Amino acid sequence: QKEVEQNSGPLSVPEGAIASLNCTYSDRGSQSFFWYRQYSGKSPELIMSIYSNGDKEDGRFTAQLNKASQYVSLLIRDSQPSDSATYLCAVPNQAGTALIFGKGTTLSVSS
C-alpha cells in the first residue's frame, strides 16, 4: 500500500511570505501527484497536479516534483490569510481506483 507523508503543522507564516509545504511518498513508481486544499469544515478542492520532474506554476502556486528523492512540494507565494487551510497531498493507488491522501498540513497565514 502506497503511503503519503506530510508534516501536520501547523505551519505559520506572515502575510506576503512564501509558504512551503512538503510531501513524501513511498512508491517510487508513482507518476501523478495532486495537491488539494481543504478549508475547515469544507470539502477538498484540487489546486495543483504535477506529473513530471521539475516545477509547475499556476498563479501564486508552484508545485515541485523530485522523483529521485520521492518528494513533492507546494510553494505559495505572497501568502494571504485566505490561504489558511489544510493542504492535502495525494497520489493514485497502483490500480488507479483511488487517491491515497496524506493527513494534511495545516497552514496559518497571519495578517
Place this chain on the structure above:
Amino acid sequence: EAQVTQNPRYLITVTGKKLTVTCSQNMNHEYMSWYRQDPGLGLRQIYYSMNVEVTDKGDVPEGYKVSRKEKRNFPLILESPSPNQTSLYFCASSLRRRQDTDTQYFGPGTRLTVL
C-alpha cells in the same frame, strides 16, 4: 452548475438504525467514490464505482454498502450503524475511470454522529 451534492449534510442517529446518505453528480462522470475523514487518519476510501452496476471495496468497506443503479447517483448505506462510524463523509466523482490524471470533485460532506 456542475456539482456533487450530498444529503443529509448533518445527521445524528442511534446505533443500529439503518440510514442512507445520498450522493448525486450532474457532470456525467464515470467514477464515483465514498471517503471518510477522521482526525489523525485522514481521508480513506470506503467504496468506489467505475460505472453503473460496477462497485468495489476501498480500504475501509466494513459496515457499509453502496449501489450504482444510475450513473448520477451513488448512495452510501449503513445497515446497522455503530459509534465507530461517526465521521465526516465525502462523496467524490471524476470524469474518467482511472484516477491517474483526473480531478476528483468532492461533495460538501456529511457529518454523521452515531450514538
